[in-house]
Amino acid sequence: MPDPAPSAALRPVEALGDWTISIIASLGRFLTFFLRALGSLVTPPFKFNVFVDRVDYIGFRSLLIILLTGAFTGMVLGLQIFLTLSRFGSEAFLGPAVALSLIRELGPVLAALMITGRAGSALTAELGIMRITEQIDALEVMALSPFRYLVVPSILAGLVTFPLMTALFDVIGILGGYLVGVKLLGLSAGTYFGEMQTFVDMRDIMTGFWKSVLFGVVVTWVATYKGFHVGHGAEGVARATTQAVVLASVLILMWDYFLGSVLP
Amino acid sequence: MIKVEKLVKSFHGQPVLRGVDLEVPQGSITIIIGRSGGGKSVFLKHLIGLLRPDSGRVVIDGTDVTHLEGGELDRIRQRYGVVFQGGALFDSQTCGENVAFPLREKTRLSGREVAQRVEASLAQVGLEGVGRKYPAEISGGMRKRVAIALALVTEPQIVFFDEPTTGLDPILVNSIHHLIRDLHRRHGFTAIMVSHEIPEIFEIADTVAMLHEGRIVEHGPPDAIQRSANPVVQQFIRGEPEGH
């Protein structure tokens, strides 16, 4: 045995080094993956029919969950904010308070988290199964780029559907707040919507919009990346799916904070 | 002609290919035999550019394809047909759509011409009328045959078969072998096939190569292989358990 003492002492350092290298290597792969997708986006042909299919998969099929969570989020906000504001006697500001929380923060974040859970996980699992059953290899040997057929349409669909789903979430949420604040707690409809119009401006809407666009790209990017790089067998697919959901959710919250502090 | 030189590949320090040398003449059928887990699929994946070797090279018609990427690799792959060991059909599409897929994406054939060629291709493998079914709705043997129809529908010049008949009944094994031989006579493609069907393969192979412990240990026409003095080869083609 060649002197074990120094190597034993260095083992934690070595492990830390290995860990750092592997983190940087996977970050590199993650970035390269996106650049390759960009590369096949700017070179024709564009697979429009696959894109439409993905919009259906990511967007349309998430409609129900968006409607449900949006309505309840708005109702919870309506109730809680009303109770808080009534302590100061300023219930009149319920409308703008609900709308601003939804438009700037909760709409983009919650809609993105919901779509991650519903469509992001399914996307990773689908691509993962295609990987382990060699369907992705088959595309490649047919000289048909898997990026063009699988990755680009999904990321673009995320880019398009997330803002739409977020807008829907916001609208339904505002109506949920209306239901509780106006119909249940007796605020006047004119106050609810009137104050909203006064206090919510285009900047708020654009903040929410840019957030949702970015989340759309991040979620589909993570989901397709994890699906492409699954380990072996059913367990590998299961693990990749979990990792995709966790990573996408963490990134959504991190970016939300970051964007919230740089966007006006 | 396909020429493989000193191909070496290990996974996580575990050597799988330890220096494979093989020449496949144009228009011939070469069959690779060897123990399960011996690296036959890994070897095929190097030929079609899905895996990169640690060292060694693959030369196809004078072009070194070992490190080709992007458009250049795609140009070589246009000439390939591949039957994967698991079939690798797209399970979101019907069998007919699967077979039509490379035609729709790679050629300018009209919808009707595509449909005709798909139907003819499926009929060739004895699967008339399964076009509308999904891969999950047909038997494993039928899926293998759809995969063969898919690989051949573009009339490739080089076809790779990874165990195209494993799991089929003996009658189907023979009919698939005849099919491959007939198509080979008609189209003159070069075929490289991994197969465990001994002795049936000796009837259709021009060359048989045995992959053992990461190397080609024997290589020649079927009768030479059958008469081989190499005990490893004899043991394998007789199916004797190890240590006899």
Ligand SMILES: Nc1ncnc2c1ncn2[C@@H]1O[C@H](COP(=O)(O)OP(=O)(O)OP(=O)(O)O)[C@@H](O)[C@H]1O
């Ligand atoms: N992507 C991979 N990563 C790690 N190891 C691999 C990979 N692909 C294959 N192997 C290993 O290489 C060895 C050879 O596998 P391969 O699939 O080529 O066997 P085979 O000869 O085709 O067997 P069979 O006849 O059962 O299909 C196996 O030990 C396998 O575990």
Ligand SMILES: [Mg+2]
């Ligand atoms: Mg194999």
